[in-house]
Amino acid sequence: MQGNERAGQPASQADLVDVAALVTAYYTEHPDPAEPGQQVSFGTSGHRGSAFRLSFNDDHIAAASQAICDYRARAGITGPLFIGRDTHALSEPAFATALEVLIANDVQVLADSRDGYTPTPSLSRAILVYNEDRPDTGGLADGIVVTPSHNPPEDGGFKYNPPDGGPAATDITAVIQDRANELLRGGLKEVRRIRYDRARSAAGRYDFLAAYVSELPAVVDTDAIRNAGVGIGADPLGGASVAYWGEIGERFGLDLTVVNPVVDATFRFMTLDWDGRIRMDCSSPYAMASLIARRTEFAIATGNDTDADRHGIVTPDDGLLNPNHYLAAAIDYLYRHRGDWPADAAIGKTMVSSSIIDRVTETVGRRLMEVPVGFKWFVPGLLNGSVAFGGEESAGASFLRRDGRVWTTDKDGIILAPAGLRDHRGHRPHAVRALPRAHAAARRPGLRPDRRPGQPRAEGGPGPAQPGPGHRHRAGRREDPVPAHQRARQRRAARRPEGRHRVGLVRRPAVRDRGRLQALRRVVPGPRAPRPHPGRGAADHRGGALRP
Numbered sequence: 001m002q003g004n005e006r007a008g009q010p011a012s013q014a015d016l017v018d019v020a021a022l023v024t025a026y027y028t029e030h031p032d033p034a035e036p037g038q039q040v041s042f043g044t045s046g047h048r049g050s051a052f053r054l055s056f057n058d059d060h061i062a063a064a065s066q067a068i069c070d071y072r073a074r075a076g077i078t079g080p081l082f083i084g085r086d087t088h089a090l091s092e093p094a095f096a097t098a099l100e101v102l103i104a105n106d107v108q109v110l111a112d113s114r115d116g117y118t119p120t121p122s123l124s125r126a127i128l129v130y131n132e133d134r135p136d137t138g139g140l141a142d143g144i145v146v147t148p149s150h151n152p153p154e155d156g157g158f159k160y161n162p163p164d165g166g167p168a169a170t171d172i173t174a175v176i177q178d179r180a181n182e183l184l185r186g187g188l189k190e191v192r193r194i195r196y197d198r199a200r201s202a203a204g205r206y207d208f209l210a211a212y213v214s215e216l217p218a219v220v221d222t223d224a225i226r227n228a229g230v231g232i233g234a235d236p237l238g239g240a241s242v243a244y245w246g247e248i249g250e251r252f253g254l255d256l257t258v259v260n261p262v263v264d265a266t267f268r269f270m271t272l273d274w275d276g277r278i279r280m281d282c283s284s285p286y287a288m289a290s291l292i293a294r295r296t297e298f299a300i301a302t303g304n305d306t307d308a309d310r311h312g313i314v315t316p317d318d319g320l321l322n323p324n325h326y327l328a329a330a331i332d333y334l335y336r337h338r339g340d341w342p343a344d345a346a347i348g349k350t351m352v353s354s355s356i357i358d359r360v361t362e363t364v365g366r367r368l369m370e371v372p373v374g375f376k377w378f379v380p381g382l383l384n385g386s387v388a389f390g391g392e393e394s395a396g397a398s399f400l401r402r403d404g405r406v407w408t409t410d411k412d413g414i415i416l417a418p419a420g421l422r423d424h425r426g427h428r429p430h431a432v433r434a435l436p437r438a439h440a441a442a443r444r445p446g447l448r449p450d451r452r453p454g455q456p457r458a459e460g461g462p463g464p465a466q467p468g469p470g471h472r473h474r475a476g477r478r479e480d481p482v483p484a485h486q487r488a489r490q491r492r493a494a495r496r497p498e499g500r501h502r503v504g505l506v507r508r509p510a511v512r513d514r515g516r517l518q519a520l521r522r523v524v525p526g527p528r529a530p531r532p533h534p535g536r537g538a539a540d541h542r543g544g545a546l547r548p
Contacts, residue, residue, distance in 0.1 A: 004276030008289040011278050016266040017153045019089045025051035026093050026156075027058050033184040040064055040184065042177035044167045044374055046159030048148045051090060056156040059184060061094045064158055065101035066191045067179035068144065071172065072107070077163060079134075080108040082126045082143035084118020084208060086240040086306045089265035090156030091146045096196050098144060098158070103199040104192040113205035117240035117263075119308035120145050120159075121398070121412035122212040127165040128406060129211065147240070150281040150305035153267045166379035166409035213247050219399070219407045220418040222252040232417065233298035233314075235259040235291045237280040238267050239306030241414060248414075259291060259301070280305050282312030282413070283395040285320045292319050302417035309411035310395045323395035324354035330416065331357060331389055334399060335364040338388070341404045345388035348378045353393045379409045 031038035031054045038054045040047050040063060047064055049055025072081075081102060085091040102109050110126075112118055123143045130141040140163035148157030160168045160176060168176075183190055216222060225232075234245035234256060242261055249256030262269055271289040273279040281287045282303035291303050296316050303312040313321045331347055346367040349357045361368040369387060371377035375396060381387025382398060383406050391397030396411030407415070 003274045004272065006272050006276050007274045007286040008271050010290075011268055011270055011272055013268075015272065015276075015278055016268055017089065017278075019265050022051055022089050022154055023093055025057070026090055029054055029057055030059055031055070031057055031184065033181060040067075040177055040180035042067075042160075042173045042180065044170070044173060044376055045149065046145075046157055046168075046173075047177075047180075048151065048155060048157040050154045050156065052154055056090060056094075056158075058093070058097050059188060060180070061097040061158055062101055062188055062191050062193065063180040063183040064176065065098045065144075066105070066183055067176045068160055069102065069105040069107060069192075070179055071176055072142070074175075077140055077142055079130065079139045079141040079163075080110045080204065082110050082123050082130075082141060082206060082208075083146070084112060084120075084123045084143070084240070085146035086119075087117055087238055087242075087263050087265065088148060088151075088156060088306060089153060090148075094146045094156055094158055096199075098146065099199045099203060100193045100196055101191060103202045104194045109203045110206040111203045112209075113207045114209060114243075116209065116243055118145065118208045119212075119240045119244060119304075119414065120147065120410050121309060121408045121414060122208045122244070124161060124165040124408040124410035124412075125212055125215070126206060126208060127161060127163065128409065131163055131165070145307060147307035149307055150279055150287075150310065152277050152279050153265060161410065164379050164383060164409055166382075167374070167376040169376055209243060209247060213244065213251055216248065216415070217252070218401045218403070220415050221402070222254070222418070225418055226253050226255075229255060231297075231299045232256045233259045233291070233294065233301035234417070235288075235301065235303040236261070236308070237282060237287070237303055237305060238263055238269065239280060239304055239308060241304045241308035244308070244414060257298070259294065282310055283320075283323050284312075288312050288314065288320050295319060300417065302413075304413040308413045311397075311413040311416040312395060313417060322354075324393060325356060326416075327391040327395075327397055328354065328356045328360045330397070330399075331391070332360045332364060334389060335366060338400075338402060338404075340402060341388045341400060342385050345385060345400070345404075346381065348381060348387045348390035350374070350377075350392040353391065357391070375411055382406050382409050 029051060033039060035054075040060050041049075042064060047056070047060060049060070051057050072078075083095065083098060083102070085095040099109060099111070123145050127141050127143050134140060142163050143161045143165075145159045145161065146157065147159060148155040151157065160172070162168050162172055232249075232254060234241075234249075236242040236245060236258070238260070242258070242263055245256065245258045246261070248254065249258070260269060267278050267280065269290075270278045270280065271287060273281060273284050273286045279287055282305050285292065288303055291301055291312075291314050295301065295314050299316070301314040303314070304310065311326075312323070313326045315321060327349075335341070335347070344367070346369040347357065347361045348369045348371060350373050351370055352373060358368055369381065373392065375390065375392055378387055378390030378398075382390055382400065385400065385404055385406070388404070389397065389399040392411075396413065397416055398408045398410065398412045399415070401407045
């Protein structure tokens with residue numbers, strides 16, 4: 001992947017989006033429903049696009065909002081709908097469009113009482129708190145987050161969270177997408193809508209910030225962090241967590257500095273990402289270059305993307321930590337110190353996450369639940385406590401409260417920084433030294449700011465892992481005793497083109513969660529097709545498919 005020579009450098013005036021032109025395009029440009037790229041594409045992360053590309057305009061949001069109202073009516077969801085937005089330029093007009101449609105459809109809408117920005121985990125938490133102890137039928141709440149996550153400033157996003165509080169499953173998003181495109185093709189004639197001033201006055205109010213921050217000690221040991229005197233730097237990257245970090249530091253008496261409290265829809269304060277574009281990606285050393293440069297000012301520093309569902313951790317010694325390894329460190333610490341967590345609660349990870357999590361899982365004596373890419377697969381387990389920690393490769397995770405009950409069912413980038421902090425002896429972040437010495441060969445050094453941003457140090461090849469006593473549990477699969485290093489080798493082989501053949505995708509019956517389908521990789525047999533593992537039998541690799 002060819003990088004840009006300006007990656008990691010501050011944005012210039014020429015890099016900034018024309019916000020006025022972008023918002024004008026949102027309202028004045030109209031998509032062609034016959035063009036696939038201009039249709040509503042409502043996946044797990046909702047609908048995303050840009051008004052400049054005719055993929056995120058007023059028509060799209062009006063249609064998607066009406067489709068969500070229609071879905072709620074069919075599903076019997078009659079409780080309030082929580083709605084929040086992040087700091088992208090298109091989030092405000094999209095929020096207004098949605099409000100006009102929702103109120104016109106007699107939906108009870110709850111918006112932020114401070115007229116501020118709402119992180120994804122805060123909205124997920126609000127849904128779960130409202131639905132707690134309510135019957136499964138009727139009266140349940142759901143929500144919408146207007147965010148394109150870490151995507152560039154000219155992008156917009158529109159995401160639906162059902163009553164379980166997590167990302168919507170494909171059986172829900174498909175219904176919303178199909179209905180929205182049907183409405184687009186019909187010229188939006190079936191969309192109900194009222195004026196914004198009426199909609200705004202009819203919407204209810206909910207204090208997302210106070211509700212979230214007041215409950216934070218239930219999931220993070222804020223007393224221990226305060227007593228340790230750990231100096232924390234928090235960079236919201238101009239996103240929705242900007243007011244949250246200040247409130248957290250003040251309320252709990254933490255030595256916490258909000259590194260950059262500025263909100264600017266152009267994100268002019270960002271350093272450019274690998275391709276020379278502005279992107280609020282807290283796992284990118286290019287986008288995090290400014291915080292990395294200030295690493296010595298804090299014992300630990302954290303960055304969040306614009307909806308605060310992801311994290312990036314910076315330490316004085318290691319710079320930007322590999323997100324997989326920080327997740328492993330947090331898992332190691334949490335499972336050793338959370339005595340009230342269910343004894344049989346598994347550790348959840350996605351298939352493409354680092355195998356160091358496998359080794360930590362064996363060390364702490366827990367089950368490993370490996371799922372396809374997508375946080376939605378962790379939602380049922382987090383809800384019922386069968387999964388205490390669910391994390392994915394894109395620096396996103398959530399875990400249970402200290403008493404073993406659900407916290408959020410969507411990713412929470414705010415709680416991840418304190419998750420590995422408690423170290424009373426040296427007052428240094430637990431993540432730096434948490435991994436057992438036995439795993440040291442598998443660790444990749446952090447990304448150091450004394451190198452060009454994003455340039456990792458040479459990675460030594462880890463020696464083969466010895467099979468441990470723990471067996472992994474993959475959702476919907478039999479337990480698999482194959483050692484972690486052999487599973488990783490098989491996955492790498494499955495992703496590698498074989499001869500002239502390319503890796504294809506095959507749809508398999510879904511795992512566990514309401515009959516959804518998942519895409520698993522299939523290798524077309526070629527001259528170097530991987531051999532079946534002797535422990536699994538030839539039937540498992542019939543036709544070259546790596547089957548569960």
